[in-house]
Amino acid sequence: MSDAVFFTDADFEQYRTLIYNESGIHFTPTNRSILESRLKERLREKSLDSVKKYFTTISQDKEELKNFLDSITTNLTRFFRNQAHFDAMEKFVVPELIKIKKGSINQTIRIWSAGCSTGEEPYTIAMLMSEILPHPWKFEIVASDISLKCLMTAKEGFYAESRIVGIPDNYLAKYFDKVEGGFKVHDDIKAKIRFDYHNLKNAAGQRDLDIVFCRNVIIYFDEAAQTGVINRFWDAMSSKSFLFIGHSESLFGMDTKFEFVKTEWATFYRKFV
Numbered sequence: 174m175s176d177a178v179f180f181t182d183a184d185f186e187q188y189r190t191l192i193y194n195e196s197g198i199h200f201t202p203t204n205r206s207i208l209e210s211r212l213k214e215r216l217r218e219k220s221l222d223s224v225k226k227y228f229t230t231i232s233q234d235k236e237e238l239k240n241f242l243d244s245i246t247t248n249l250t251r252f253f254r255n256q257a258h259f260d261a262m263e264k265f266v267v268p269e270l271i272k273i274k275k276g277s278i279n280q281t282i283r284i285w286s287a288g289c290s291t292g293e294e295p296y297t298i299a300m301l302m303s304e305i306l307p308h309p310w311k312f313e314i315v316a317s318d319i320s321l322k323c324l325m326t327a328k329e330g331f332y333a334e335s336r337i338v339g340i341p342d343n344y345l346a347k348y349f350d351k352v353e354g355g356f357k358v359h360d361d362i363k364a365k366i367r368f369d370y371h372n373l374k375n376a377a378g379q380r381d382l383d384i385v386f387c388r389n390v391i392i393y394f395d396e397a398a399q400t401g402v403i404n405r406f407w408d409a410m411s412s413k414s415f416l417f418i419g420h421s422e423s424l425f426g427m428d429t430k431f432e433f434v435k436t437e438w439a440t441f442y443r444k445f446v
């Protein structure tokens with residue numbers, strides 16, 4: 174396959190429009206080379222030699238479209254990523270929710286990790302909540318992603334030695350088993366999380382969420398797609414609830430009703446209506 178004819182400007186336009194319409198992920202001419210290299214890999218795996226033929230395939234075959242979208246996602250993550258958010262959860266958000274929901278019959282805090290990648294974020298949240306939530310409060314977590322490969326890793330809950338950096342020793346001892354080559358999350362922590370395929374381009378299909386984590390996901394979207402995702406979160410969240418986005422992401426200038434909250438630990442957003 175000659176590089177010169179591999180991917181024309183017209184191909185790029187066609188692919189990036191399809192990707193944007195299907196996922197909100199926005200490829201610019203600056204990151205075109207990332208798309209090209211992922212596409213080459215995908216064609217190699219499928220033993221195909223033409224991006225045009227592959228485009229026809231993904232336009233007709235929903236399953237292969239899912240595989241393709243999976244292959245172009247960036248899945249970088251780690252346990253306790255941006256510790257300041259977890260400090261704010263412990264010191265501010267959870268105590269606040271307990272005050273707000275005190276009178277309710279169902280003393281459960283409902284959390285969504287949207288764009289959970291390989292599971293480090295929801296497992297971090299589950300361990301933290303297990304530590305800090307007083308009796309008789311309960312929590313449940315939904316963790317979703319567009320990448321089926323990531324979701325499989327997340328569900329398995331096995332992490333190689335190199336990936337467990339950042340987990341405090343006491344958490345590692347309490348919530349993981351040492352197995353060959355790495356560590357495995359305990360079943361009772363796994364049971365707190367429901368892993369689900371969900372494309373953030375679509376309606377959330379959830380209600381009454383108390384906390385949403387969507388960190389380092391909307392950075393790959395353009396402003397229109399970001400606004401759509403954020404407003405769908407609003408609809409899925411309870412009247413008094415909290416939203417964490419990545420520290421290099423912002424809702425500034427966006428048409429949303431979320432309020433910006435600055436605490437001594439971290440900044441985040443809240444819905445208070």
Ligand SMILES: C[S@@+](CC[C@H](N)C(=O)[O-])C[C@H]1O[C@@H](n2cnc3c(N)ncnc32)[C@H](O)[C@@H]1O
Pocket residue numbers: 195196197198246247248249250251254287288289290291294317318319320323371372373374387388389390393419
């Ligand atoms: C960089 S990872 C962030 C993981 C984690 N939230 C964190 O901050 O460590 C971004 C994740 O968002 C997912 N993603 C991208 N576009 C998505 C979409 N339209 N719907 C759902 N997930 C998406 C990717 O598959 C990827 O796993």
